[in-house]
Amino acid sequence: MNTVVLYGTESGNSELIAQDLADKLNADGHSAEVIDLQDFEPESLTPENFYLVVCSTHGDGELPNTAIEFHEKFTAFSGDLTGVKYAMFGLGDSFYEETYSQGSEHLDRRFTELGATRVGEYGRHDASSWDLPSDVALEWLPTVIGAAEAA
Template sequence: MPKLKIFVGTMYGGALDVAEQVQPLFEDAGYEVEIFDQPTLADLTDTPTDLALFCVSTTGSGDVPGNMVPFVRELDARSPGLTELRYGMIALGDGSYVDSFCGAGRSLDERLQGQGATRLGERLEIDAMETFMADDAAIPWVEEWIATQQLKVA
């Protein structure tokens, strides 16, 4: 059974809630799913990752939440090369912060691509000013992502 790892960057739990809400969709598609709410680079690189999903909220001036800082620092320091990684990105932000809207997800996306990783499809950006419950936007996006990227294995 292929493995999907969901990496969560969250400040108040919204991104973790999204991860937990979409987990059954991937299980139904035939994946063994593991959620990392204190992610490290080792979680990504030390065991095979068939597919990854990043659920990342934005804090401050476009910053990565504190629980994801070690992952990002290790990624920047080690430059592991992630040419085999296929991933999706769900970025959460607040549209009233025009210059830094979804900044954490956007910058992580650039870092991953800079390491040779391949994002499948478009990044989902969820605006807290427009969508009260982020999973209301994430669930249909994941359903469509699984279908359009032909990710179903079961």
């Protein structure tokens, strides 16, 4: 299964997590590549790939800088993503209850609206916790990959 790890980041945390996920997948014999959302087009989403999306939250529940242009294109995109499978990992800070992890949720809603299927649990890292973001993501990864392979 070819996996594309897409990330949207403001400070670089999502990029580091995306790279750690891809490194783990590649070490385990999967094929994974990492792409910044600002360098990815919605038309490139295909059922042949599985997508792991890692996205932080910025400001008042907004998308991070590198995801803004993709989201604008994704909002205007009218393609059918039936058959596309993805998993979502959001970053945020639960101290901000109303906007916690909302950046990733903007993308998640659009994937669903276009017919894509999210597999596995919605992964999240809380900046208010003592947990390291990559540790949380790497713990989440096997269940998501198992769900994707079973789907």
